[in-house]
Amino acid sequence: MRKVYAISALLLVVVMLASGCTDEGITTEKTLTVNGITVHYSGDVSMSQAKALINFINAELNPDEMDVYVKKENGYVVGLTSTYGSADELEASLKFYLVFLASKMSQDVFNGEHVLLQVLDDEKNVLYQVGSKYRYVSSNGINVWYTGASEEDAQKALNYLLDFAGSGPWDVILEKSGSTYHVRAMSSFTSEEEVNSVRDTYTELVSGLETALNGSVVLHVLDPDGNEVAVFGG
Incomplete structure (x- = not known):
């Protein structure tokens, strides 16, 4: 069938998420860094989950560098640092894509528990968030x-x-x-x-x-x- 379109093609947009950031203003207990991806996680999140999250982000987003903040709260809250300065800068295609990213993260990393996926600016403000659905x-x-x-x-x-x-x-x-x-x-x-x-x-x-x-x-x-x-x- 011609002219079908895959969500994976939107990764050209998602590269805007990649950004190296400090953890100022964020309370975390542990960090794990592999291949430029640093996961900041609370005591309720295991190291094996942090490792699985790094592998997932590498496979799905393949960023050169990224800070990720994860905590267990009504399921899991996962924040991805970005170079976006405001919510208006996020493309409609990216917003549509993120519900699938959250859903896949829920199934592949967190054993089907709900995931609230957040896009953060460089000061860790939440620009956009969406929950896993599928x-x-x-x-x-x-x-x-x-x-x-x-x-x-x-x-x-x-x-x-x-x-x-x-x-x-x-x-x-x-x-x-x-x-x-x-x-x-x-x-x-x-x-x-x-x-x-x-x-x-x-x-x-x-x-x-x-x-x-x-x-x-x-x-x-x-x-x-x-x-x-x-x-x-x-």
Whole structure:
């Protein structure tokens, strides 16, 4: 399928998060530094979690240098230092991406506990924050992020998407409301007119997902900022 869009492509934006900073004004108990990433963590956070967080940030963001502040509070609060000076400077695509980063961090690092992910300025003020919302299943570059639907449903959707597209990168959100599945598919399209140029492909996708999930499917096509540009099915 052409012109699909992966959240991972937004890492070109996320490099703005990388910044070496001091810990002035922040109360922490321990620090761990590996490959330029320093995690400042409280006594309620283990060293193994700090190490896992460093590995996660390396894999997902690959910054040259970054300070990360983590504490256990209603789940976990994780602050990423940045070079942004105000919330207005954060791109819409980055804000959309961060909910997935928080969700993946929750699942991969903190055993599914809630994560509140914060973007900090150089004085450690919170510019933007978002909580984890989804769990995910993934294979061959295709990620299915799900909430309200079961893991079994997510795996069924993923299996079909693998047959349909072969491989990613591609990110798809699966939600269930009543008996209807809402599938939100990332794309690089920015208008309904562009989407209509491949209408038959999306119609085929709806039909295949309905068979795989054995239920009604509404497909929402999203632009790179997460805005809906077209709807199929329903």
